[in-house]
Amino acid sequence: MAFPFACNKCLLFLVVLLHASAAIAATALDNSIDLASLLAFKAASTSGGGGTVSDNIIAANWTTDVPSCTWVGVRCSWQYPPRVVSLNFSSFSLQGTISSHLSNLSFLSYLNLHNNSLFGTIPDALGRLPRLATLYLGQNLLSDPIPPSIFNISSLIYVSLALNNLSGSLPTQVLLPPIERISIASNFHTDHIPADLARCSTLQEIYLSENKLTGSVPSSLGNLSELVVLALGNNQFTEAIPTSIGNLTKLQYLYLAFNHLKGKIPKEMGNLVNLQVLHLHVNGIAGSIPISLCNASKMIVLEVSTNNLTGPVPATLGKSMPILQKLQMAENALSGGLDFIAYLANSKDLNILEVTTNQFEGVLPDAYGNLSMNLQYFLVSLNNISEKSLQDWGI
Numbered sequence: 001m002a003f004p005f006a007c008n009k010c011l012l013f014l015v016v017l018l019h020a021s022a023a024i025a026a027t028a029l030d031n032s033i034d035l036a037s038l039l040a041f042k043a044a045s046t047s048g049g050g051g052t053v054s055d056n057i058i059a060a061n062w063t064t065d066v067p068s069c070t071w072v073g074v075r076c077s078w079q080y081p082p083r084v085v086s087l088n089f090s091s092f093s094l095q096g097t098i099s100s101h102l103s104n105l106s107f108l109s110y111l112n113l114h115n116n117s118l119f120g121t122i123p124d125a126l127g128r129l130p131r132l133a134t135l136y137l138g139q140n141l142l143s144d145p146i147p148p149s150i151f152n153i154s155s156l157i158y159v160s161l162a163l164n165n166l167s168g169s170l171p172t173q174v175l176l177p178p179i180e181r182i183s184i185a186s187n188f189h190t191d192h193i194p195a196d197l198a199r200c201s202t203l204q205e206i207y208l209s210e211n212k213l214t215g216s217v218p219s220s221l222g223n224l225s226e227l228v229v230l231a232l233g234n235n236q237f238t239e240a241i242p243t244s245i246g247n248l249t250k251l252q253y254l255y256l257a258f259n260h261l262k263g264k265i266p267k268e269m270g271n272l273v274n275l276q277v278l279h280l281h282v283n284g285i286a287g288s289i290p291i292s293l294c295n296a297s298k299m300i301v302l303e304v305s306t307n308n309l310t311g312p313v314p315a316t317l318g319k320s321m322p323i324l325q326k327l328q329m330a331e332n333a334l335s336g337g338l339d340f341i342a343y344l345a346n347s348k349d350l351n352i353l354e355v356t357t358n359q360f361e362g363v364l365p366d367a368y369g370n371l372s373m374n375l376q377y378f379l380v381s382l383n384n385i386s387e388k389s390l391q392d393w394g395i
């Protein structure tokens with residue numbers, strides 16, 4: 001009875017042996033593809049501009065007499081055979097282009113080329129990396145449109161292409177990877193926000209600030225229920241803030257400043273109870289500050305200066321924002337009394353209060369003396385506030 005058992009063991013041993021020898025054969029093959037990819041990357045990314053070879057850490061370190069997995073910036077898997085899984089060349093002074101041969105690193109999941117002087121187009125072939133989860137190409141000199149294939153990588157989670165010279169429209173009609181953070185800020189993109197973006201339901205952070213994007217802030221963004229950061233400032237967006245923004249109840253940071261937005265601050269924004277920073281300054285937003293905004297009890301910065309806001313400031317605004325640090329409402333047409341200032345005594349960390357260039361009138365409430373000890377700027381001039389009142393407070 002012991003014999004068949006022993007024979008099973010023998011078979012198992014044989015199978016293991018066969019696997020091992022197949023793996024050894026594969027090693028040579030797989031490493032040669034990874035090696036060739038890395039060498040092509042080195043050649044392109046150190047080629048400099050105008051035919052010069054740039055002097056950097058890769059050029060000195062990557063010697064072929066040691067395994068490529070020991071090269072600086074390269075990390076391989078522990079599996080057998082080892083494969084390149086991570087490339088981190090952040091701040092390596094690379095000067096050249098990004099080789100399309102990187103697309104042959106089929107186990108690569110992390111690619112960080114942030115803060116170098118890489119120029120030219122982002123290779124379309126990068127879209128063939130089947131396991132890529134993190135792609136950081138920010139702070140380079142990359143130009144031309146983003147190849148749509150990038151957003152076809154089904155494993156992609158974090159993308160930053162910020163601070164480059166990228167231009168053209170943002171990619172449309174792509175698959176929907178499980179992206180959580182996308183930053184394309186500080187480039188030269190034109191045209192509308194693609195409708196596809198609102199179908200990436202896993203998105204938590206969107207940074208598209210400092211481009212030349214036009215059209216409206218799409219109402220469909222209200223579908224992105226996981227969104228924590230929405231930064232669309234410094235573009236050329238027009239129309240009103242969509243009321244669907246009130247659906248983004250996890251939102252903490254909303255940056256829409258420096259656009260051409262019109263319409264009113266939607267009262268639905270009162271649903272954004274987790275909002276900490278609201279930047280709406282330098283737009284053409286009209287109407288009054290909705291009372292519902294008092295729901296944002298976690299607010300730290302409320303900046304609505306340089307708009308066309310009218311009407312009184314909700315008196316209890318300050319009362320409901322105990323950790324408020326900055327309240328900036330200058331250059332609007334806000335009117336009514338300054339009672340709301342009394343309630344700001346509740347905001348112990350308040351350090352900037354700007355109500356300059358509005359149409360407030362009346363007297364400063366006595367409670368002005370109770371405002372935060374941290375207050376550094378309190379600007380009230382160019383309002384219709386009683387001269388006597390201002391003198392009383394030594395302003």
Ligand SMILES: *[C@@H]1O[C@H](CO)[C@@H](O)[C@H](O)[C@H]1NC(C)=O
Nearest residue numbers: 060061062063070071072073
């Ligand atoms: C290359 O860099 C690695 C990691 O920093 C280091 O261990 C190795 O000694 C370097 N090799 C050479 C030839 O400079």
Ligand SMILES: *[C@@H]1O[C@H](CO)[C@@H](O)[C@H](O)[C@H]1NC(C)=O
Nearest residue numbers: 086087088089090091110112
């Ligand atoms: C990549 O390198 C940068 C700069 O050295 C470092 O801050 C970052 O943590 C590295 N990333 C990983 C995943 O090791």
Ligand SMILES: *[C@@H]1O[C@H](CO)[C@@H](O)[C@H](O)[C@H]1NC(C)=O
Nearest residue numbers: 090091092093094115116139
């Ligand atoms: C960018 O890289 C350079 C070295 O090339 C370094 O001096 C600089 O501090 C880095 N900047 C950032 C923001 O990481």
Ligand SMILES: *[C@@H]1O[C@H](CO)[C@@H](O)[C@H](O)[C@H]1NC(C)=O
Nearest residue numbers: 033036100101102103104125
């Ligand atoms: C590697 O990638 C490049 C460009 O994407 C391609 O032309 C080349 O055939 C690939 N090489 C291998 C060995 O797969």
Ligand SMILES: *[C@@H]1O[C@H](CO)[C@@H](O)[C@H](O)[C@H]1NC(C)=O
Nearest residue numbers: 119120141142143164165188
């Ligand atoms: C990047 O764009 C800026 C501004 O348009 C331009 O001055 C610069 O020459 C561009 N650089 C490259 C490498 O394309």
Ligand SMILES: *[C@@H]1O[C@H](CO)[C@@H](O)[C@H](O)[C@H]1NC(C)=O
Nearest residue numbers: 127147148149150152174175
């Ligand atoms: C995206 O992937 C799909 C399915 O694999 C393919 O049909 C399409 O051509 C790809 N698009 C791009 C821009 O790579």
Ligand SMILES: *[C@@H]1O[C@H](CO)[C@@H](O)[C@H](O)[C@H]1NC(C)=O
Nearest residue numbers: 198199219220221222223244
């Ligand atoms: C997204 O929102 C729009 C309305 O703005 C709606 O028509 C559309 O069906 C929504 N899409 C999804 C996938 O929920």
Ligand SMILES: *[C@@H]1O[C@H](CO)[C@@H](O)[C@H](O)[C@H]1NC(C)=O
Nearest residue numbers: 219220221222223224244247
């Ligand atoms: C926002 O939520 C409401 C229900 O709370 C729903 O009817 C509406 O379709 C949502 N809008 C978007 C754009 O998701």
Ligand SMILES: *[C@@H]1O[C@H](CO)[C@@H](O)[C@H](O)[C@H]1NC(C)=O
Nearest residue numbers: 282283284285286306307308
């Ligand atoms: C504010 O409204 C006035 C007219 O009521 C208009 O002339 C002005 O351009 C508007 N300002 C902005 C920033 O839209």
Ligand SMILES: *[C@@H]1O[C@H](CO)[C@@H](O)[C@H](O)[C@H]1NC(C)=O
Nearest residue numbers: 270271273291292293294295
């Ligand atoms: C926000 O405030 C409005 C009016 O002040 C109130 O009706 C609404 O229930 C509040 N919403 C939440 C989520 O607290």
Ligand SMILES: *[C@@H]1O[C@H](CO)[C@@H](O)[C@H](O)[C@H]1NC(C)=O
Nearest residue numbers: 342345365366367368369370
């Ligand atoms: C200022 O604060 C003190 C202590 O909390 C309080 O007794 C006083 O009534 C307040 N003054 C005004 C004018 O609100």
Ligand SMILES: *[C@@H]1O[C@H](CO)[C@@H](O)[C@H](O)[C@H]1NC(C)=O
Nearest residue numbers: 359360361362383384385386
């Ligand atoms: C300023 O207030 C005075 C008295 O309260 C009023 O007569 C005057 O019309 C106001 N001026 C402006 C520009 O609102």
